[in-house]
Amino acid sequence: MQTFEINKYALSHTSETNSILNELYRETNLKVLMPRMLSGPLQGKFLEMISCMIKPKTILEIGTYTGYSAICLSAGLADDGMIHTIEKNPELKAIAEKYFKKAGLTKKIKYYSGGAGKIIPEIDEQFDLVFIDADKNNYLNYYKLIFDKVKAGGFIIADNALWDGKVLTKPDPRDKEAIGIIEFNDFVQNDEQVENMLLPLRDGLMIVRKK
Numbered sequence: 001m002q003t004f005e006i007n008k009y010a011l012s013h014t015s016e017t018n019s020i021l022n023e024l025y026r027e028t029n030l031k032v033l034m035p036r037m038l039s040g041p042l043q044g045k046f047l048e049m050i051s052c053m054i055k056p057k058t059i060l061e062i063g064t065y066t067g068y069s070a071i072c073l074s075a076g077l078a079d080d081g082m083i084h085t086i087e088k089n090p091e092l093k094a095i096a097e098k099y100f101k102k103a104g105l106t107k108k109i110k111y112y113s114g115g116a117g118k119i120i121p122e123i124d125e126q127f128d129l130v131f132i133d134a135d136k137n138n139y140l141n142y143y144k145l146i147f148d149k150v151k152a153g154g155f156i157i158a159d160n161a162l163w164d165g166k167v168l169t170k171p172d173p174r175d176k177e178a179i180g181i182i183e184f185n186d187f188v189q190n191d192e193q194v195e196n197m198l199l200p201l202r203d204g205l206m207i208v209r210k211k
């Protein structure tokens with residue numbers, strides 16, 4: 001949504017990304033389909049900052065991809081903390097695990113292979129922070145599935161809440177992803193159990209605090 005120049009300026013006034021994340025960014029761009037799915041340096045730094053502010057003990061991530069955002073979210077993780085991350089594409093596991101190891105996170109990240117709709121109900125945890133970044137048509141399902149697993153005062157962050165500006169138009173009825181994002185945003189906005197803000201960073205982050 002933002003101009004290239006604004007993003008470039010913002011990045012040039014943001015602390016540098018660590019070398020492991022840079023390496024992962026490069027390898028994802030060279031070897032993996034749809035590398036633009038990865039959070040990237042600006043949003044990644046934002047996730048790091050949020051994690052350092054919250055100092056979460058338990059994090060749930062829905063949509064690991066190659067592990068970039070999980071590594072960012074680990075920045076403020078409590079010493080005895082754990083990130084649970086779910087990814088349905090088995091082809092991505094090796095690269096994510098390679099970088100979790102490089103980042104010294106092997107014991108701090110529990111990786112689940114499979115569909116989030118099936119796996120979330122099987123995780124018996126209460127979360128301080130949940131990052132939703134998987135199939136857009138299921139965002140509302142994921143929100144409902146995780147809600148009781150989020151601690152009071154805990155946060156949910158959902159990526160792509162602006163969906164490339166499509167939230168401003170009446171979507172084609174066949175565009176399940178745009179419809180999913182719009183339904184999710186509207187549901188959160190009307191949910192009296194939370195406070196929320198839609199941050200227009202990159203493709204939009206819906207930030208939700210459970211009261």
Ligand SMILES: C[S@@+](CC[C@H](N)C(=O)[O-])C[C@H]1O[C@@H](n2cnc3c(N)ncnc32)[C@H](O)[C@@H]1O
Nearest residue numbers: 037038039063065068069087088115116134135
């Ligand atoms: C946008 S990418 C995640 C990017 C990652 N969070 C990052 O910032 O580096 C979305 C990921 O969600 C995964 N995904 C899609 N549907 C899923 C599902 N039902 N369950 C688990 N993962 C899913 C995709 O395979 C893809 O790797």
